[in-house]
Amino acid sequence: MAEGTCPYLLVSEKLIFQLGVAVVIVCENLGRRYGDFWALRGVTFEVGKGVVAGVLGPNGAGKTTLVRILTTELMPSEGRALVAGLDVVKEAEKVRRVIAAVPQEARPIDFLTPYEFVYSYLLLRGYPRREAKRRAEDALKTFGLWEVRGREIDTLSGGMKRRVLVASVFAADVDVVFLDEPTTGLDVYSRRMVWNAVSEMKRRGVTVLLTTHYVEEAAALSDVVVVINRGRVVDIAPPGALVEKVPGRYVVEVYGTDGAVAESRARIKIGDRVLYYVDSPPPLAEPRGAKIVVRPKSLEDYILINVGEVEEDYEDD
Numbered sequence: 001m002a003e004g005t006c007p008y009l010l011v012s013e014k015l016i017f018q019l020g021v022a023v024v025i026v027c028e029n030l031g032r033r034y035g036d037f038w039a040l041r042g043v044t045f046e047v048g049k050g051v052v053a054g055v056l057g058p059n060g061a062g063k064t065t066l067v068r069i070l071t072t073e074l075m076p077s078e079g080r081a082l083v084a085g086l087d088v089v090k091e092a093e094k095v096r097r098v099i100a101a102v103p104q105e106a107r108p109i110d111f112l113t114p115y116e117f118v119y120s121y122l123l124l125r126g127y128p129r130r131e132a133k134r135r136a137e138d139a140l141k142t143f144g145l146w147e148v149r150g151r152e153i154d155t156l157s158g159g160m161k162r163r164v165l166v167a168s169v170f171a172a173d174v175d176v177v178f179l180d181e182p183t184t185g186l187d188v189y190s191r192r193m194v195w196n197a198v199s200e201m202k203r204r205g206v207t208v209l210l211t212t213h214y215v216e217e218a219a220a221l222s223d224v225v226v227v228i229n230r231g232r233v234v235d236i237a238p239p240g241a242l243v244e245k246v247p248g249r250y251v252v253e254v255y256g257t258d259g260a261v262a263e264s265r266a267r268i269k270i271g272d273r274v275l276y277y278v279d280s281p282p283p284l285a286e287p288r289g290a291k292i293v294v295r296p297k298s299l300e301d302y303i304l305i306n307v308g309e310v311e312e313d314y315e316d317d
């Protein structure tokens with residue numbers, strides 16, 4: 001982000017304008033219908049250059065549908081979307097040239113080696129041989145795949161296969177990158193490698209839209225989080241601003257007891273666990289057979305409250 005520019009200015013729940021930076025992803029009333037069922041509806045937001053947008057939402061929320069439309073894989077039923085100023089329907093070919101994506105279920109071609117896969121991906125994207133070779137080698141080193149560069153992908157672990165895909169996208173050096181659950185199934189080390197790659201892409205000015213189920217991942221990487229539920233955008237804001245919307249300051253998590261344990265501003269029940277949102281941690285004696293944990297509120301609480309059920313007097317502030 002250029003010095004002196006504001007990364008975003010929230011002007012409404014759904015629109016983010018970049019100050020001093022070009023808008024790269026635009027969704028206007030975007031919708032996708034399967035028969036009578038709307039998988040995505042009324043989705044409107046903008047993401048600026050060099051911004052990492054994290055898309056969070058429960059299973060079936062519409063995250064992959066959104067990514068598939070933006071990567072020209074799926075036609076919207078209504079509304080429109082622009083990527084790098086190009087209409088994803090009318091100018092799909094051009095869009096494909098400026099984006100790179102790791103789809104949710106993607107697997108690299110398994111009879112190739114990691115080197116062959118990344119190298120041929122770069123040739124297909126139009127890089128000359130020497131440049132493709134250099135980029136492929138750099139990316140394989142960056143993603144800890146150098147030692148296995150000559151092994152058949154088929155013989156690699158699931159996490160390594162996923163890293164081969166992210167390495168290819170990283171090496172391609174495009175303007176806009178879409179990552180649909182890039183770290184699902186990865187160990188903590190591999191996950192951090194992907195995180196580093198996202199940070200590096202952001203540093204280069206790449207716009208990244210990533211979906212994830214790991215709330216801490218969205219919090220760590222995203223400049224802005226798009227929360228989707230049942231095909232609708234619930235909220236768009238920086239992670240810290242979403243956390244601020246959670247009532248209270250602390251969460252008292254109580255497992256295995258009936259009845260109120262803490263005076264709270266809001267309460268969520270998830271099975272045998274009750275979460276109390278409180279302003280200050282109360283002096284608590286653990287009731288017999290119960291387990292109590294007190295922790296600061298987090299982005300996960302925002303998701304639990306806004307995407308789950310709230311029993312009591314939760315008020316949006």
Ligand SMILES: Nc1ncnc2c1ncn2[C@@H]1O[C@H](COP(=O)(O)OP(=O)(O)OP(=O)(O)O)[C@@H](O)[C@H]1O
Binds near residue numbers: 059060066
């Ligand atoms: N081809 C299809 N036909 C009918 N319904 C579909 C089709 N593809 C997706 N859906 C439905 O659209 C909704 C959104 O699906 P989508 O894959 O976008 O969710 P998601 O947020 O990515 O979920 P997950 O986190 O589980 O990957 C779901 O209810 C899904 O069942």
